[in-house]
Amino acid sequence: MLASGHINMNVLRLRFRVFFILILLAGGLSLNAQMIRIGLFNDEVVHSVTVSCTAGEYVIKQGDNRIDGFNKGDILFATLDGGRIMLHSREKQYGTFESVEIKSLSLSGSFRMRPVTPSLGSRSFDDDLILESKVDYMNIINSVDFDKYIAGVLETEVGPNANKELYKAHALLTRTYMLNNFDKHREEGFSLCDGTHCQAYKGKARLNPEIAKAVFETTGEIVADYHYKLITAVFHANSGGETQRASDVWIGDVDYLQAVIDPYSLHQPHAKWYDTISFTDWKNYLLEKGMKSVEKIPDELLYIQQRHRKKYFVLDKDTLMMTRIREDWNLKSTFFNMFPEEDGNRIVIWGKGYGHGVGLSQEGAIKMARDGFSYKDIIKFYFYNVRIMNFGDLPASSLPEMRYE
Numbered sequence: 355m356l357a358s359g360h361i362n363m364n365v366l367r368l369r370f371r372v373f374f375i376l377i378l379l380a381g382g383l384s385l386n387a388q389m390i391r392i393g394l395f396n397d398e399v400v401h402s403v404t405v406s407c408t409a410g411e412y413v414i415k416q417g418d419n420r421i422d423g424f425n426k427g428d429i430l431f432a433t434l435d436g437g438r439i440m441l442h443s444r445e446k447q448y449g450t451f452e453s454v455e456i457k458s459l460s461l462s463g464s465f466r467m468r469p470v471t472p473s474l475g476s477r478s479f480d481d482d483l484i485l486e487s488k489v490d491y492m493n494i495i496n497s498v499d500f501d502k503y504i505a506g507v508l509e510t511e512v513g514p515n516a517n518k519e520l521y522k523a524h525a526l527l528t529r530t531y532m533l534n535n536f537d538k539h540r541e542e543g544f545s546l547c548d549g550t551h552c553q554a555y556k557g558k559a560r561l562n563p564e565i566a567k568a569v570f571e572t573t574g575e576i577v578a579d580y581h582y583k584l585i586t587a588v589f590h591a592n593s594g595g596e597t598q599r600a601s602d603v604w605i606g607d608v609d610y611l612q613a614v615i616d617p618y619s620l621h622q623p624h625a626k627w628y629d630t631i632s633f634t635d636w637k638n639y640l641l642e643k644g645m646k647s648v649e650k651i652p653d654e655l656l657y658i659q660q661r662h663r664k665k666y667f668v669l670d671k672d673t674l675m676m677t678r679i680r681e682d683w684n685l686k687s688t689f690f691n692m693f694p695e696e697d698g699n700r701i702v703i704w705g706k707g708y709g710h711g712v713g714l715s716q717e718g719a720i721k722m723a724r725d726g727f728s729y730k731d732i733i734k735f736y737f738y739n740v741r742i743m744n745f746g747d748l749p750a751s752s753l754p755e756m757r758y759e
């Protein structure tokens with residue numbers, strides 16, 4: 355009797371302890387949600403904005419000082435004035451500040467913001483807003499939960515009508531990019547900007563609830579290489595049936611960016627393209643690029659032919675990078691074949707794919723998702739020998755410093 359009573363007490367104590375730890379964890383996680391600072395309207399020189407609270411309760415703060423509450427329906431006006439931010443509501447003047455924070459008191463706060471000078475469209479955001487005076491412009495920073503930011507990027511970059519497994523695959527790539535580039539704008543006071551320079555982010559994801567679900571179901575997951583380093587998560591529109599090795603486009607080889615035969619990109623919207631150029635222009639171009647052998651080689655050898663993606667166009671001892679040719683002639687990809695037109699004056703170009711061809715093919719990934727492949731299958735198909743794992747399990751040396759001074 356005694357013994358069993360003793361055991362029961364222990365079990366009870368243990369249960370209580372587990373319960374207590376779970377409560378602590380839940381509280382801790384909600385208090386310390388992982389936040390990233392995104393620089394908004396980063397391509398504009400913004401002088402004034404209006405902010406309206408659309409959900410939750412906020413507090414307006416300068417450092418640790420509470421200035422006022424800011425709740426659903428409230429509107430704030432912030433204008434740059436003599437190098438400081440002048441802040442007022444409809445009723446109150448709050449004074450001028452070097453920086454001011456509009457901080458959500460819950461996990462569901464959201465606000466709408468519109469730059470007034472210059473006059474731009476309004477956008478909705480989750481979580482917190484920080485306004486800083488940079489003397490001749492305003493630094494506008496959205497401090498936002500990792501996953502809410504990722505959902506916003508997916509809605510902007512993938513659009514609202516994609517398959518859930520595709521959203522999951524992109525959620526991992528977006529999260530991997532985010533962590534890999536956490537320092538990108540550190541000197542400006544935030545991690546990433548909202549433009550295509552980093553990852554396009556137009557604010558809160560609102561059009562398709564599947565996006566937030568896909569991000570939530572893969573929370574914390576990233577793509578690391580064999581050595582537990584975050585990968586450079588590159589993608590392009592369509593591979594044309596074969597992806598390109600990174601070292602064929604950029605300097606240096608990368609283990610996980612190798613050429614992959616990609617049947618999923620065939621028969622997709624950007625699988626094929628067609629162009630024509632003048633034969634004389636082409637020949638002159640090759641000469642201009644220092645391909646002296648053009649003069650001694652018969653014309654029929656001046657047409658580029660490739661069964662697999664090539665890094666160089668080779669003529670005798672001369673070489674020219676395919677990426678150079680693509681850029682100079684404004685072609686959709688480097689993966690193409692040239693044919694003489696019957697009259698011999700023009701060259702017909704039949705091309706495959708769209709973009710640099712390295713990493714994940716977006717149209718191929720869409721096809722794979724539709725065919726029933728999982729997001730893990732999709733990522734492991736395009737990135738060779740990678741690990742899908744939680745970023746918390748990465749060695750500290752693989753992660754950037756995720757704090758602001």
Ligand SMILES: [Zn+2]
Nearest residue numbers: 546547551552
């Ligand atoms: Zn940027």
